[in-house]
Amino acid sequence: MKQSRIRFIAPLAVVTALVLVGCSTSNLGGSTDSDPTGAAETGPIKIGAVLDITGGGANLGVPQQNTLTMLAAALNENGGIDGREVELTIVDNQSTEDGAAKAATKLIESDDVDLILGASRTGPSLAMRSIAEAAEIPMISLAANAAIITDSKWVFKTPQNDVVVLETILDDAESKGYKKLALVRDASGFGEGVADYITDLGADRGITLEMTESFELTATDFTPQMTNVRASDADAVIIWGINPAAGLAQKAYGQLAVDKPVYQSHGVASPAFFEAAGDAADGVIIPNGRLLIASELDAADPQRKVIDAFEADYSAAYGTPASSFAGYAYDAWNIAVNALAEAGTDSEALRDAIEGTTDLVGVSGVYNMTADDHSGLDASSLILAEAQGGVWSLYKD
Amino acid sequence: MLTDFLQLTAAGLSQGSVYALLAVGLISVYTVRHVINIAQGDFAMMAGLGAVWLISAGMPLFVSIVAAVLTVTLVSVAIERLIIARVKKLTTLVSIILTLGVSTLLQAILLLVWGPEARGLPVFPGSDLTIAGVSIRAQELWMVGALVFVGGGIVFFYEKTRFGKALRACAEQPVAARIVGISPVMASVLAFAIAGFVGAIAGVVSSPIYLSIWSGGLLLGLKGFVAAVLGGFSSFRAAIVGALLLGVLESYVAGYVASGLRDAVAFFILILVLVIRTDGLVLKPTAVRV
Amino acid sequence: MSNKTRSLSTTPTFVGTLTAKKPSFWVTNRGATIGCSILVLAAIIIPFTASPAMMNVAVFAMIFALPAIGLNLLMGLAGQVSLGQAAFFAIGAYTHAILLTKFDLPGPVAAVGAIVMAMIVALLVGLPLMRLRGHYLALATLGLGFIVMIIVREWDFTGRTTGIYGIPRPEVFGVVINNNGYFFWFLTPFVVIGLILAINLSRSRAGRALSAVNDSELAAESLGVNTYALRLKVFVISAGFAGIGGVFYAYQVAIVSPQVASFHLSVEILLMVVIGGLGSVWGALAGSFLVEFLGEGMSEIIPALIPGATGEVQLLGYGIVLVLVILLLPGGLHQVAAAGWARATGLWRRRGAESARGIRRPAHTAADLHEPIVADAETTDIALPAISVPVAAGEPILVIEGLTKQYGGVTAVNNVSFSVPAGTILGLIGPNGAGKTTCFNMISGALAPTSGSVTFLGTSIAGRKPHVAADLGLTRTFQNLQVFTSTDVVGNVYMGRFRKGRAGVLRGMLGMQTGEQHENRTLARDLLQSMHLTDVADEAAAALPFGRQRMMEVCRALASEPALLLLDEPMAGLSGHERDVLANLLRRLRTAGLTIVLVEHDVAQVMSLADHVAVLDDGVLIAHGDPETVRNDPAVVVAYLGTDIDEAEHDLIELEEHV
Structure with missing residues (x-):
């Protein structure tokens, strides 16, 4: 009956492993302090960040990590917030939803944070949303999809809503007299819903969506999509995705000699x-x-002024230019710090303060949050840029 | 309409050529070791990423490619010697878990060495053509050419040369193989060398268009497997035809149905074929000896 | 079953010897009970003691333990490799999430719906897929994983790439499960129940049959095991385990995205099973904790060791561990634990023994095993096993008409017809390559005939799987032994009882068959006694010498209470004495009403034993009659012994001298 022994050993091993590493923090009710409203009003302020540092979202998460680390160090050098030091804990979610959920739970339950930043992309942000809401901790996402904040009391985000970005594109298309558009979008959360927005927004502008094609985040061959676009009678094309796929789509577009004007996204x-x-x-x-x-x-x-300062600080610290994604982290940090300075760490008050953000000049635009708009940016935050010879420059008609 | 159709066909044939090379590699190993090498596609990614790295280190394109292909061939042989050959009783279950482990390991190494991004080789020399509105990239011709010359060469070796025929017979008749001087060890090493070689060739010729990424090998290898199944897993010719069909079909589905369903095509075909022809597809029914 | 079992009053049968008491619950379930108690105790304590980070990992380990236990049943028990366990995990998670968020169903209803959905999908895909073997099944399940992922990614109903989110927290008796500690407690009962069900299943009639299938599918089928149906059931059960894992995952993460169907998750679950040890249910639980902690550790350690490492770096650990475990530790943690326990108890015993001379001598040395059987071959006072006598003696029990088998252009068996009257022994002889075994295989179902019919007890069984004939009461032995190597001698004979059992997978999982199991085990021991194998009953079957393995196979076949016994060269490899014991037993069985067909090389034995002899030459039946007629048939002599007439006559004389 030798083989039966593992049935004692397996659970025993589990018990020993867990008991040995045990510590006093409770797993049974969130924070350790007895204050039911959440956090202590003295001592260090704790900010947690969940970012896509590794995995598919690393392009976004790494510059965001850099930005937050840099800003936290600078803030503490200048005495923190109201004399309270700021403790920033950054956790990698490996670009997965369950990684984000695990990380958010850990931050809330063991690190006892007052506020959460992140995640870098829509999916992980959505996974964190319900956890933040259940714990009643304010959260500021760095991802674009409006679903992250729709009808949420506790969740905010810094990137422009997709609708705002699409409005800008469609306004330009209307001014050029394009009537029919083709959409080639990525099949991630970023590209979802874009077709519906275009149809809705286009209706007012006399623009119709002729066709929609999609591609995977990891796609490398775009021949079928571009063949179909070439065969359509669209006046212009919107390619909606992130690098490298969206760039490769553009390359295939050129190779298949589709000669229609192209809009791409902020991605x-x-x-x-x-x-x-x-x-x-x-x-x-x-x-x-x-x-x-x-x-x-x-x-x-x-x-x-804000952008120049950020660019200068970032490239001084990391030797590379700051990306827009870093900008979303910069803005989220400043919104958070302003609200913390105003309201302290009581979570309800902090939430109200974030919702009350007005005329905050950020890297991505000027933020005006309201109860209905937890994103705070409108079309005025956007400009059109044109690619020419390997650089972006302001687009002039 | 016709132009589009031809355009999709051309893209499908070039993609199918890559699947065909992988199928050839899978069958080589299977006939000798009765192992389906789940790491087959990872050879392609390793060769692609390796060659990209050599170029970035300043090597000329073709030197990089040759070096990468030879290295991957050696890696494949090393895997056979250090891992596969170490197992005494290589049951189906064990062989699957083992090659899965090798595949996971290779992927992790590629990820650690070359990072998570997809990279591509520069396109090979040649100019793109446009025939009757159909754009054909020079690289696509290279891919088809690789199948014709490398794949064709391997098939010729196995089907026409005495040595190759003996190698194929090795699994069933070790005695026949010994007559022409092939030991089982040598047969196994050779099979893995061929698998590594064709996998690497597939990887470098497809890299300029389809890019190389650490995680891309599994799906690519699986499509090679589907092609091999279409060919009954013993006939190289049938597998190559199956691979080209698969490539073209994927291209049509992506173009005419939905590009998101592209990767599902292979698996629907796989399950359909296995279900319809369950018995027909099992290799040669091993004579029941009871 | 139309067969009725007749106990002959003239000979003592086993029924009367069944006196041993059924073992108590405690004795049979001691290990599992103690293990589960420790686990429950641990689960109660852990949330108070573990650090939050550990708690987080522990919760996920418990969640993934469920699909791992399921996969372990499939791989360890049914020997089927699935690379698509994450697909069923995902189906469970998605169904649960959709039922909760889109249909506002109560949690328990949604959870049951999720499990049922995973099992239904498994049934639908399993129906065709379970016919596949080995590599094909593994890669088809891998393909299934991709298909599920693509479907949920492309379907609006499943929320495309974003998935389904906003899953409410579970609530138990008004308590909202909103922290890891509560969740761990919420989860534990389900894991414990899952463990118990899995342990019961692996020890049940179905579980034993499955491990027999892994040793020899043909032998198991010949004893009445419907391999396909059994594998399909385990596949569906395994998917059910994955489904409930998905339910808890959906609750814990509160969002279900296409990533849950990803291949890497399937690999992770597979790794848990392999690390834990194939076939060990507890190993799957231990494995899931180990893999979760390994993953957590690797993703912290590797970036520290290798600067700039990003992404799923824990894969490096997974790959290395998979390869190393298979190469160095094929039994996984289970093997380590078993070896460790053996050493610990060995030390204990040595210390406790009054003469500390060393390890206890094994019960049997190799020499013991070769000791001749000393019992008197003519003894008749040993009990006979029960047999079925479905038709009166002399009525045809087996009818073969026009049986033909062609391989390509070669005709191995050509238009053979004969019938076997009940209660007689038919000897099937012929020179090498005459088609005897091919003929045999077509009768038992191991081979499908090209044409012709085989009718057993009025039912046509030609081309049907062996278990069909076995169910009707036709059992066989094998020329090339088909021993169940993973169990002991009594376990082999016990498998012969499969046909007489009724407990299905469900009863097995619920542990409601110990009475039946005990009865069968006693029967198996009695049967071994009648064949003088009691001394080796607890030896590993594979360790037996060839001759005794053959005797064991006969025992195994007899254990099924057959009406017709097919013996393929039963005398080969037996000593002269053993042959006499066997021949004597066969005669007594015939007297009791059993019908026997034997293929045999030992012509002398056949001539002395058989009531009728059929002679095959070159696939053609050249003679059929009583031994005397056949022996004197000149065609037989020439065909059987060769065309050289002098040599033939010489051999014939020799042959007759033997008889």
Whole structure:
């Protein structure tokens, strides 16, 4: 009966392992302190961040990690918030939903954070949403999809809503007299719902959506999609995705000699786009925050000062230019810090303070949060940029 | 309409050529060791990423490619010697878990060495053509060419040369193989060398268009497997035809139905074929000896 | 069953010897009871003591233990590799999430719906897939995983790439399960129940049959095991385990996205099973904890060791562990634990023994096993096993008409017809390659005939699987022994009782068959006694010498209470004395009403034993009659002994001298 012994040993091993590493923190009711409203009003302020540092979202998460680390160090050097030190804990979710859920639970239950930032992408952010809501801890996501904040009391986000970005594209399309559009979108959360928005927004502008094609985040061959686009009678094309797929789609577009004007999304606003697309990138127009073309900004532009400072700090610290994704983290941090300075760490008060954010000048735009709009950016935060010779420049008609 | 159809066909044939090379590698190993090498596709990714890295280190394109292909061939042989050959009783269950472990290990190594991003080789020399509105990229011709010359060469070796025929017979008739001087060890090493070689060739010729990424090998290898199943897992010719069909069919589904369903095509075909022809597809029914 | 079992008053049968008491619940379930108690105790304590980080990992380990236990049943028990366990996990998670969020169903209803859905899908895909073997099944399940992932990703109903989110927290008696500690307690009862069900199943009639199938599918089928149906059931059960794992995953993570169907998750679950040890239910639980902690550890350690490492770096650990476990520790943790326990108890015993001379001598040395059987071959006072006598003696029990088998252009068996009257012994002889075994295989169902019919007890069985004939009462032995190597001698004979048992998979899982099991075990021991095998009853079957393995196979066949026994060269490899014991037993069985067909090389034995002899030459039946007629048939002599007439006559003389 030798083989039966593992049935004692297995659970015993589990018990020993867990008991040995045991510590006093309770697993049975969130925070350790007895204050039911959440956190202590003295001592260090605890901010947790869940980012896509590894895995598919690493392009987004790594610059965000850099940004937050840099900002936290700077803040503490200047004495923190109201003399209270800020403790920033960053956790990697490996670009997975369950990783994000695990990380958010850990931050709330064991690190006892007052506020959560992240995640970098829509899926992980959605996984964190219900956890933050259950614990009644404010959360500021760095991802774009409006579903993250829809009808949520506790969750906010810094990137522009997709609708705002699409409005900018469609306004330009309308001004050029395009009547029919083709959409080639990625099959991730980022690309979902885009077709419906275009149909809705286009109705007011006399623009119809002729066809929709989609591609995987990991797609490398775009021949079928582009063949169909080539055969359609659309006046212009919107390619909606992130790098490298969206860049490769652009390359295939050029190779198959589709000669229609192309709009891409704010998801490609990084040098990786040019690496993937090569010469085919020339002439592509994207809507984006002003960070992308900061040097061309008017000196009087209210964002100019903020962007320049951020760019300077970031490249001084990391030796590379800051991406728009880093900008979303920068803005989230500043919204959080402002609200913490105003309301302290009582979670209800903190939430109200974030919702009350007005005229906060950020890298991505000027934020005005309301109870109905937990994103806070409108179309004025966007400009159109054109790709030419491997760089982005302000697009002028 | 016709132009689109031809365009999709051309893209499908070039993609199918890659599947065909992988199928050839899978069958080589299967006939000798009765192992389905789940790591077959990872050879392609390893060769692609390796060659990209060599180029970034300043090597010329073709030197990088040759070096990468030879390295991957050696890696494949090393896997056979260090891992596969170590198992005394290689049951189906064990062989699946083992090659799955090897595949996972290779993927992790690729990820650690070359990072998570997809990378592509520069396109090979040649100019793109446009025939009757159908754009054909020079690289696609390279892919088909690799199948014709490398794949064709391997098939010729196995089917026409005495040595190759003996190698194929090795699994069933070790005695026949010994007559032409092939030991089981040598047969196994050779089979893995061929598998590594064709996998690597597939990886480098497809890299400029389809890119190489650490995690891409599994799906690619599986499609090679589906092609091999279509060919009854013993006939190289049938597998190559199956691979080209699969490539073209995927291209049609992506173009005419929905591109998201592209990867599902192979598995629907696989399950359909296995279900309809359950018995017909089992290799040669091993004579029941009881 | 139309067969009725007749106990002959003239000979003592086993029924009267069944006196041993049924063992108590405690004796049979001691291990599992103690194990589960420790587990429950641990589960109660852990939330108070574990650090939150550990707690987090422990919750996921418990969640993944469920699909791992299911996969362990499939791989360890049924020997089927599935690379698509995550697909059923995902189906469970998605169904649960959809039922909760879109249909607002109560939690328990949604959970049951999720499990049922996973099992239904498993049944539908299993119906065709379970006919596949080995590599094909593994890769087909792998394909299934991809298909599920693609479907949930492309379907609006499943929320496409974003998936389904906003899953409410579970609530038990008004308590909202909103922290890891509560969740762990919420989860534990289900894991414990799952463990118990799985342990019961692996020890049940069905579980034993499955491990017999892994040793020799043909032998198991010949004893009445419907391999396909059994594997399908385990596949469906395994999917049910995955489904309930998915339910808890959906609750815990509160979002279900296509990633839950990802291949890497299937690999992770497979790794849990392999690390834990194939076939060990407890191993699956231990494995899931180990893999979860390994994954957590690797994703912290590797980036620290290798700067710039990003992504799913824990795969490096998974890959290395998979390869190393298979190469160095094929039994997984189970093997380590068993070896450790053996050493510990060995030390204990040595210390406790009054003469500390060393390890206890094994019960039987190799020499013991070869000791001749000393019992008198003519003894008649040993009990006979029960047999079925479905038809009166002399009535045809087996009718073969026009039986033909062609391989390509070669005709191995050509238009053979004969019938066997009940209660007689038919000897089937012929030179090597005459088609005797082919003929035999077509009768028992191991081979499908090209044409012709085989009718057993009025039922046509030609081309049907062996278990069909076995169910009707036709059992066989094998020329090339088909021993169940994973069990002992009594376990082999016990498998012969399969046909007489009724407990199905469900009863097995619920542990409601110990009475039947005990009865069968006693019967098996009695049967071994009649064949003088009692001394080796508890030896590993594979360790037996060839001759005794053959005797054991005969025992195994007899254990099924057959009406017709097919013996394929039963005398081969037996000593002269053993042959006499066997021949004597066969004669007594015939007297009791059993019908026997034997293929035999030992012509002398056949001539002395058989009532009728059929002679095959080159696939053609050249003679059929009583031994005397056949022996004197010149065609037989020439065909059987060769064309050289002098040599033939010489051999014939020799042959007659033997008889």
